[in-house]
Amino acid sequence: MNKSLGRQLKKYRIFYLMFLPVAVYFIIFTYYPFLRGLIMSFQENRLLGNRPFAGLANYRFVLKDSNFLAAVANSLIIGLWDMVLYFFFSLGFALILNELVHRTVKQTIQTIAYIPYLFSWAVIGGVWVLIFDLQGLVNQFLSIFGTEPIFFLATPDYARPLIIAMGVWRSMGYFALLFTVAIMNIEGQLYEAARIDGASRFMQIRKIILPSLIPTMKTIIVLLSIGVLTHFDEIYVMVNPANRRLISTLLLFVYETGILNFQTGTASAGATLVMAGTLLITGLMRKFIGYDKE
Amino acid sequence: MKRTRVLVMLVVLLAISLTLFAQGQVDKAAVEVKVLAGVTGGKDDAENKLFEEAMEKGTGLNITWEKVPSGYDQVLMQKLGAGEQYDLIYLNQFQMYTLGKQGALMDLTDRIAASKVYAENVDKTELEKIQFNGKYYAGFNKLEVFPLVNVNKAITDKVGIDLSKLSTLDDYYQMLKKVKTHMEQTEGRKPYYPFFTYMPDIWDLQPWFSSVGLRRGVFIDANGKKFAPYVDPKAKVVWEWLAKLYREGLMDPTSFTGKTGDMRSKMWQSQDIVMDVDWAAWTGLYNNNARTAGTYPAKVNVVGLPGTKGPSGKYMLEQGGASLWAIPANAKNPDEAFKIIEHMATKEGALLLSAGIEGHDYNLKNGKIEYTEAGRAHAKDHGAPFPISKLFDLSVLGEMNPGVLESVSIGKRADVEVAPMGYANGELDARKYYDIMSKWMTECVMGKTTAEAAMKGAENELRTNKLID
Incomplete structure (x- = not known):
């Protein structure tokens, strides 16, 4: 075995050498900080000097903290809704886009849908405030019908839907692009054969496009499941005292505890739990969709 | 030989x-003295270099003055956490308590006690405010002022209101009502919300809680028990008053979602509000901005008021949490770092931290300061608009912004008590307190629940989180 590994390494040494910088990069910037964070989660909250071993105290503290538990619930609700809506909206959008015949129109719509993905969350937050503020576009439109203005940004009923919609609006174009690329890779002969057999366009979508997209769907589902517990930026730009109870997520908890309060041990314990939760969700999702099967 | x-x-x-x-x-x-600074220093990289040189000249040290342009708290945490060594760091009072408890800061008690500069320049009462368990872990960046009620007199004059007679919650309510009616019916600005209060940190409410003699934060009673005055039954009337303002359209709804910057531009730029609670320095800045825009004093003429009179006949205002300088426990040059702390407390240091750099922000002509264009743009603020040195005469800075001295002098009145919020001897997790209080009390002010229920909810959550006993 060792001989074989040695032979392999020797044979493909040039490729391994090419891979080396990438491996070093990940070790330095990903695995080392992660390891440090993991160690810190078992230490007392100290920013400088020696950090005495604290055992599981930070984990016990976090798991008893009502704010953390509320953040778990909020993260799951927002994350899972986002996951489902990102998936179906982007798939639907890609399928509709594929039906457009005019190339320029198709590309223009695709670009418009993709552009929000390039914006920072701060910009998107500003745009959404302009749209949903008390004197924003939506309320101006509603006023035409004599409707009283709705305070979307500070009404608890709208808190989660707005955050979820914000994410969908930003990312739909990106995921649709992934689906579009996969659709473009479908062999033209399959459509040709289907047409000869008299299959309608709807039938072609159902029997050719959707089955061909399964590998892409699996990849996107795994990517989305990785993001379920890691919503932060959109929350950070939109949180206020009126909606905090409903949209405060795990990473906001970690940020406020670790950065603003210098409780590094507690925040690291929270972050490690987020990591473990993400691994669990992703693992379950992989199993559920049969990601590793052919 | x-x-x-x-x-x-x-x-x-x-x-x-x-x-x-x-x-x-x-x-x-x-010896390179490394300083990590938040707001204190030059306004840009070039000016920060000049500031660094001026500080070197003033102290005779070789200093690296690293000013963080934004997100200071995050940078401070990351740099210290990563083991980077600094000799002097800028921090706020809450951070001083947190890092002091963690043993991350050097004990400066003996140095401060032995410092002639501090004995001559720093008021003892100010020093007592930053004591933690009988010790000092930091020196001052500046003298903290206080937020007070700022009212645009140019608007209230139109409806014939005598501002000097406002001293109760009802007085202010009536004033806001008259202004709303005038602005909506006479000036056609509908809807007009005359009052803005920044709710996220329940920051600006002290002048109103003064009416019932209560202060923000958590205090420790004679039996050693921690309590939060804002959830005391006496506070109910103030929360109900705020809810009434919101219900009747007297409070700007964006108080819950907007930022302080929004509030300020509504005050002087668009005159969308007539009243807020803001720093004493901002009375002058509002007027100065309006003067630049050509609207002072016809449209904007902001004056500071002490708020509401309490049961003891006094007005209670809240002093801002101290902005401080501390020496990290791993500092290589603590002696030199303390020399910088001392320099900032001198008259010379005060001039640098306010007016700025001679030859860049100002020039001296016949012993008097003449500001350059850069100096005027920097508005006499390089970290300390009100320096800590009691020997420093503010009048050397030249003409102050209109209204600012009057606002600052309110704090010196015999019937005004200025004190910091309750930190429960440094034990309070201020961030958690703000979050819990603002979350519950926003529901009350927005009318989603009663004041009683919100106060009970907040009290329970404060207790569950061990913020109160």
Whole structure:
């Protein structure tokens, strides 16, 4: 075995050498900080000097903290809704886009849908405030019908839907692009054969496009499941005292505890739990969709 | 021959000692004192370099003044957490408590007690405010002022309101009502919300809670029990008053979602509000901005008011949490770092931290300050608009922004009590307190629940989180 590994390494040494910088990069910037964070989660909250071993105290503290538990619930609700809506909206959008015949129109719509993905969350937050503020576009439109203005940004009923919609609006174009690329890779002969057999366009979508997209769907589902517990930026730009109870997520908890309060041990314990939760969700999702099967 | 030999030896000894002395001087000067600064310093990289040089000239040290342009708290945490060594760091009072408890800061008690500069320049009452368990872990960046009620008199004059007569919650309510009616019916600005209060940190409410003699934060009673006055049954009337303002359209709804910047531009730029609670310095800044825009004093003429009179006949205002300088426990040059802390408390340091850098922000003509264009743009603020040195005469800075001195002088009135919020001897997790209070009390002010229920909910959550006993 060792001989074989040695032979392999020797044979493909040039490729391994090419891979080396990438491996070093990940070790330095990903695995080392992660390891440090993991160690810190078992230490007392100290920013400088020696950090005495604290055992599981930070984990016990976090798991008893009502704010953390509320953040778990909020993260799951927002994350899972986002996951489902990102998936179906982007798939639907890609399928509709594929039906457009005019190339320029198709590309223009695709670009418009993709552009929000390039914006920072701060910009998107500003745009959404302009749209949903008390004197924003939506309320101006509603006023035409004599409707009283709705305070979307500070009404608890709208808190989660707005955050979820914000994410969908930003990312739909990106995921649709992934689906579009996969659709473009479908062999033209399959459509040709289907047409000869008299299959309608709807039938072609159902029997050719959707089955061909399964590998892409699996990849996107795994990517989305990785993001379920890691919503932060959109929350950070939109949180206020009126909606905090409903949209405060795990990473906001970690940020406020670790950065603003210098409780590094507690925040690291929270972050490690987020990591473990993400691994669990992703693992379950992989199993559920049969990601590793052919 | 013998005499010549002695002379030669003396010359050699002198040469050696001079060389060593010079070497010592070079070594001393070569010590690099590393400072991590938040707001204090130059306004941009170029000016920060000049600020660094001015600080070096003032202290005789070799200083690296690293000013973080934004997100200071995050940078401070990351740099210290990563083990980066600094000799001096800028921090706020809450951070001082947190890092002091963690043993991350050097104990400065003996240094401060022995400092002639501090004895001459710093008020003892100010020093007491930053004591933590009988010790000092930091020195001052500036003298903290206080937020007070700011009212645009240019608007209230139109409806014939005598501002000097406002002293109860109802007085202010009636004033806001009259202004709303005038602005909506006479000036056609509908809807007009005359009052903005920044709710996220329940920051600006002290002038109103003064009416019932309560202060923000958590305090410790005679039996050692922690309590939060804002959830005391006496506070109910103030929460109900705020809810009434919101219900009747007297409070700007964006108080819950907007930022302080929004509030300020509504005050002086668009005159969308007539009243807020903001720093005493902002009374002047509102007017100065309006003067630049050509709207002072016809459209904007902001004046500071002490708020509402309490049961003891006094007005209670809240002093801002101290902005401080501390020496990290791993600092290499604590002596030099303390020298900088001392310099900032002197009159010379005060001039640098307010007016700025001579030759860049101002020039001296016949002993008087003449501001350059850069100096005027920097509005006499390089970290300390109100320096900590009690020997520093603010009048040397020249003409102040309109209304600012009057606002600041309110804090010195015999019937006004200015004190910091309750930190429960440094034990309070201020961030958690703000979140819990603002979350519950926003529901009350927005009318989603009663004041009683919101106060009970907040009290329970404060207790569950061990913020109160």
